[in-house]
Structure formats: C-alpha cells, structure tokens
Amino acid sequence: MDVYINSTGHYLPGKAINNDEIENVLGLIYGKKSRLKNKILKSNGILHRHYAINDKQQTEISNSQMAAKAGINCIENSYLSPSKIQMLSCATSQGDMVLPGFGSMVQAELDISAVELHTSHGICSSSMMALKTAFNNVRCQDSENALVIASELTSRLFKNSRYEQLDSNEVDFNAEFLRWMLSDGAGALLLENKPRATGKSLKIDWIKSFSHANTLPVCMSVGQAKSECNKTWQDYSSYAEAEKAGALLLRQDVRLLDNIVSIGVQGFLKLIAQEHVTPNKIDHVLCHFSSKYFKSKIFDMLETAGAAISEEKWYTNLYQRGNTGCASIFIMLDEFINTHNLKAGETIFCMVPESGRFNCAYMHLTVVG
Amino acid sequence: MDNKVLSQLGQSCLQSLLTVWLDFDLSLNKVSIIQRLEQGRLSLEDYQELLLNLRQQVIEGSRWISRCASSFDRHYSDVRSTVISHATEEHRDYLLLEADYVAAGGQLEQIQSAPKNIGTEALHGFLMYRASQPNPIDLIGAMWIIEGLGNKMAVKWSKQINDQFTFKQSVTTFMDYHAENDENHMKELYQLIDRVADSQQNVEDIIRTAKVVAKLYKMQLDEVDND
Numbered sequence: 001m002d003v004y005i006n007s008t009g010h011y012l013p014g015k016a017i018n019n020d021e022i023e024n025v026l027g028l029i030y031g032k033k034s035r036l037k038n039k040i041l042k043s044n045g046i047l048h049r050h051y052a053i054n055d056k057q058q059t060e061i062s063n064s065q066m067a068a069k070a071g072i073n074c075i076e077n078s079y080l081s082p083s084k085i086q087m088l089s090c091a092t093s094q095g096d097m098v099l100p101g102f103g104s105m106v107q108a109e110l111d112i113s114a115v116e117l118h119t120s121h122g123i124c125s126s127s128m129m130a131l132k133t134a135f136n137n138v139r140c141q142d143s144e145n146a147l148v149i150a151s152e153l154t155s156r157l158f159k160n161s162r163y164e165q166l167d168s169n170e171v172d173f174n175a176e177f178l179r180w181m182l183s184d185g186a187g188a189l190l191l192e193n194k195p196r197a198t199g200k201s202l203k204i205d206w207i208k209s210f211s212h213a214n215t216l217p218v219c220m221s222v223g224q225a226k227s228e229c230n231k232t233w234q235d236y237s238s239y240a241e242a243e244k245a246g247a248l249l250l251r252q253d254v255r256l257l258d259n260i261v262s263i264g265v266q267g268f269l270k271l272i273a274q275e276h277v278t279p280n281k282i283d284h285v286l287c288h289f290s291s292k293y294f295k296s297k298i299f300d301m302l303e304t305a306g307a308a309i310s311e312e313k314w315y316t317n318l319y320q321r322g323n324t325g326c327a328s329i330f331i332m333l334d335e336f337i338n339t340h341n342l343k344a345g346e347t348i349f350c351m352v353p354e355s356g357r358f359n360c361a362y363m364h365l366t367v368v369g
Numbered sequence: 370m371d372n373k374v375l376s377q378l379g380q381s382c383l384q385s386l387l388t389v390w391l392d393f394d395l396s397l398n399k400v401s402i403i404q405r406l407e408q409g410r411l412s413l414e415d416y417q418e419l420l421l422n423l424r425q426q427v428i429e430g431s432r433w434i435s436r437c438a439s440s441f442d443r444h445y446s447d448v449r450s451t452v453i454s455h456a457t458e459e460h461r462d463y464l465l466l467e468a469d470y471v472a473a474g475g476q477l478e479q480i481q482s483a484p485k486n487i488g489t490e491a492l493h494g495f496l497m498y499r500a501s502q503p504n505p506i507d508l509i510g511a512m513w514i515i516e517g518l519g520n521k522m523a524v525k526w527s528k529q530i531n532d533q534f535t536f537k538q539s540v541t542t543f544m545d546y547h548a549e550n551d552e553n554h555m556k557e558l559y560q561l562i563d564r565v566a567d568s569q570q571n572v573e574d575i576i577r578t579a580k581v582v583a584k585l586y587k588m589q590l591d592e593v594d595n596d
Binding site: 255262266269306 | 391
C-alpha cells in the first residue's frame with residue numbers, strides 16, 4: 001500500500017525573537033549577560049526563533065496545545081474531517097506531563113475520538129520514529145490515514161532561574177550551549193493511503209534510520225549532573241537536590257558533536273550502497289543540520305567520490321524559524337512545500353541526525369499529482 | 370582542494386573506502402584506551418604505552434611499503450614511483466615517535482626493545498604477505514586506512530593529549546607530523562585510486578584489504594591495554 005503526505009501544518013508561538021531579544025525572554029542568569037551567546041549564535045547561524053514563554057518566563061501555551069494547533073492547521077489544509085482520523089502519532093523530547101504519554105494529551109486537546117495512539121520519545125529524530133510508525137500503520141492497511149505531530153517546548157528548561165538553582169553557582173559551557181540553539185514550535189503531517197484529490201502529494205518511498213547508542217557515549221541529555229557516571233535525577237532523595245546538582249539541566253557534550261557528521265555521512269553512504277538513493281537523482285535536500293558542517297573535510301571527500309548533492313538543492317528554514325528539535329523537519333517540510341512550485345516526479349531527501357546518543361534518520365519522498 | 374576528477378569506478382571505490390573508514394572510525398570508540406584519550410581520562414602511563422605500542426608497527430611500516438613498491442612490475446612503474454616516494458617520506462617516522470616517548474618521560478631502551486603486541490604481529494604479517502604478491506594494488510586500501518588514522522591523530526588526538534598534559538617540549542611530534550603534507554597525501558591517494566580502480570575486481574580487492582587492515586589496526590589498539 002502506497003502512503004502519501006497529503007497535508008502539512010505548523011505552529012510557532014508568539015512573535016519572532018531576534019538574537020538581541022533572547023535574554024529578554026529567557027532571562028539573565030544572575031542578572032548578567034552571557035559571554036558565550038554571540039559565539040554560539042555565530043556558529044549556528046540562527047537569526048530568529050519563537051518561544052512559548054513570555055518575558056516573565058511564564059508559559060503562554062503548553063506543548064500539547066502547540067501540537068494541537070499544528071495538527072489543526074494541517075487538517076484544515078486537507079480534505080479530511082477530523083472525525084475521520086484513525087491514527088495519531090506524536091513526538092516530543094519532553095511533554096508537559098511526565099506521564100501519561102504526550103500523544104494522550106495531544107489527542108485530548110484535538111478532541112478526536114477513538115484513534116490508534118502512538119508516542120515516540122527521544123530528541124530530534126523522535127519525529128521520524130513517530131512518522132515511521134504511522135507510515136507502517138497505513139502501509140500495512142491497519143489505518144487509512146494518520147496524523148503525525150511533533151512539538152517542542154524546550155524554553156522552559158532555559159529560564160535563568162533554572163541555572164540559578166545550581167549549588168556550584170557556575171554554569172558550564174555544555175549546560176549553556178543549547179540555550180542558544182533550541183526554541184519552541186510544532187509541525188504536523190497528514191498521511192493517507194491515496195493521493196490528495198487536488199494539488200500535490202508527497203509519496204513516502206522509504207524511511208530508515210541507523211542508531212549508534214552502543215558505540216558512542218551520551219552527547220545530549222537531561223537527567224545527569226556534570227561528571228556524574230551512574231546517578232540520575234530520580235536517584236536523588238528529592239527533585240530539589242537533583243536540580244541543585246545540575247541533573248535537570250539540558251546538556252550537550254560538545255566534544256562528541258563531530259561524531260554526528262561521521263554517522264550522518266556513514267548512513268548516507270550505506271543507503272547509496274544499498275541502492276535506496278542515488279545522489280544525482282535527488283532534487284531537494286531537507287536536512288536538520290547546522291550549515292557549518294558542510295564546510296568540513298568529509299564533504300570535500302563526498303564531492304570527490306561523486307556522492308555530494310550540490311548546494312543549491314539544499315533547503316532549510318532553521319535560520320528564520322529556529323531549531324525546534326524534533327519538530328524542525330516537519331516545520332521545514334511544511335514551509336518548503338508552501339514556498340516551492342513542486343513538479344510531479346521530483347524527489348526530496350530528508351535527513352535528521354540526533355546527537356542524543358547518535359541516531360540518524362533518513363526519508364525519501366517523490367512528488368505526485 | 371584541487372581534486373582530480375575520478376572515474377566512475379574510482380568514485381565508487383572512494384565511496385566504499387569512505388564507508389570502511391567511517392565504520393573503522395566508529396569502532397575505535399569501543400577501544401578502551403581511545404575512549405580514555407577522547408574523554409580526557411588518559412594517564413601519562415597510558416600515553417607512553419600507546420606510543421610504545423605504535424612504534425613497533427610504525428618501524429615495520431616502512432618495510433611493507435618498500436616491499437609493496439618492489440612488487441609492482443613495469444606495467445605499474447608509475448604506481449611504483451609514487452609508492453617509493455611515500456616510503457622515502459615516512460621510513461624514519463619512528464624517530465619522531467621515540468623522541469615523543471622520551472619527552473613524555475619514557476626510557477629510550479624500553480621503547481626500542483619492546484616486542485610487538487599481538488595485534489601488531491597480525492597487522493604486520495598481513496601487510497608483508499600482501500606486499501609480497503605481484504602488483505599488490507589492494508594495498509591502496511591499507512594506505513587509505515593508515516593515512517586516515519594519521520589525519521585523525523593530527524587533528525584530534527594530538528589536541529586532546531596536549532589538553533591533558535603540559536611538557537616543556539612537544540610530546541606529539543609524531544601525531545602532528547601527519548598534518549603536514551596532508552593535502553598532498555590525499556591528492557596522491559586519489560590519483561592512485563583513479564589509476565588502479567579500473568575493474569570491479571580491483572575495487573573489491575582494495576575494499577577487502579582496507580577492511581582487514583581496519584580490523585587488525587583496531588586489534589592492535591585493543592592490545593595496548595593487554596600487554
């Protein structure tokens with residue numbers, strides 16, 4: 001059974017926040033401007049982003065509400081009645097509640113009945129996991145359609161007050177790094193077992209991923225304090241103690257970050273060798289990647305090896321919409337479709353590397369209709 | 370980089386070599402001494418031990434490259450020339466390694482008299498065996514892996530070692546040496562691939578040897594902790 005992406009939608013909270021305004025929203029840690037901010041922003045190239053918290057660090061809209069808004073936006077662009085949705089597959093790195101699953105909360109917000117429900121948990125690639133489950137569900141004819149939603153509200157982790165709880169009074173580089181990288185938003189895709197009645201659909205040719213958690217250490221995490229090997233957040237006698245130790249901060253071990261390029265390229269070469277993809281037949285590339293990596297030596301080698309995809313085929317809206325973790329690829333796809341006059345037969349290659357413990361997901365789409 | 374445009378077979382060979390390299394590079398994350406090195410937990414004794422173990426392979430390195438050169442017949446005289454110049458450039462590398470060992474507090478007699486670890490035995494044995502075959506074009510695969518590792522030492526390991534230790538004089542001249550001429554070496558390798566990857570069989574032979582060398586090199590590094 002062929003499966004098509006027949007509609008897309010997104011939701012970005014509040015107004016676009018430029019680089020000078022970030023600390024007005026997230027707050028100044030101990031009242032001081034960050035010394036790292038400009039360096040990290042220069043390297044990731046992000047110019048605008050959205051936050052679901054206001055300048056008093058109060059939550060304006062919850063993660064599940066954002067997800068629902070993206071879902072409604074997606075359904076309203078489609079021919080399907082919400083009451084006909086058969087499956088809801090959701091992803092986030094952290095829901096509003098620890099339990100139940102994010103999908104349950106999103107379903108309640110959407111008020112859609114008796115759907116088959118799936119929640120995938122992880123970081124950037126969790127949206128691709130949610131999408132793959134939905135894709136397989138429609139492909140094996142368990143459902144005629146599926147709504148897939150990915151949403152992130154990480155700004156709550158970046159409030160100045162979080163960092164000010166630390167016993168050590170000292171915010172290390174790895175704990176601050178992501179404060180200047182991530183922001184909030186949600187994206188949604190509608191999958192159906194037949195192409196859209198009018199206009200264009202994207203046929204999903206395949207979705208594959210390769211995870212390397214057994215080989216590489218944790219690189220992006222919440223739940224463990226700096227230099228702690230075994231003890232995780234629930235092992236403290238109180239959550240307050242865990243927070244004081246820094247176990248609840250979102251961390252990135254930047255020393256390990258280069259591995260993301262290696263595993264991304266390795267998976268790509270594997271897909272070429274397995275004849276799932278032919279580089280010169282790809283028309284568009286959507287990649288959840290910071291552009292600085294394209295300047296690396298390995299991309300020179302890919303070019304020499306005839307496996308590179310020319311720069312004009314790459315699309316991203318990361319710099320204007322921010323890095324919204326797992327929601328990024330859906331938000332990117334939504335804007336890409338709406339700003340490009342796609343022709344039947346064109347191919348789109350998507351790639352979502354996740355540095356959490358190194359997973360990389362890939363997808364191949366063909367424009368139909 | 371002004372790279373030579375490779376033939377289609379050459380490009381497919383390079384794609385496979387890149388895959389073998391990335392598989393190897395990832396597998397090194399499972400080697401205990403490399404984990405300690407890359408995660409800032411290397412002791413000075415560890416570093417001395419690493420140099421001592423590498424030295425026995427490096428000193429034999431010049432021998433297999435020289436033998437490899439002499440095994441090419443007149444139809445490959447151009448390849449032979451490239452391999453000879455490569456051997457000339459690197460056949461005294463081990464002196465840098467010994468100097469680093471001494472600068473890091475080791476005794477010269479110790480590094481000079483240490484036996485090969487069992488991974489080195491296997492790696493050296495395999496390389497000498499292949500180098501003794503007529504026209505051993507598959508050894509381009511071995512050069513690819515060893516060159517790749519040289520580059521990794523120069524751009525990553527050397528920095529990490531210097532972050533961990535401070536000495537009056539450099540203890541990483543061997544690792545740093547590979548950063549010099551790196552572009553030339555890559556160009557040379559690309560040209561060699563273009564020259565010899567002219568049949569599917571040759572490509573398969575190159576890839577197979579690259580895989581064996583990667584596996585044996587990893588074994589050599591695993592054995593650093595076992596001797």
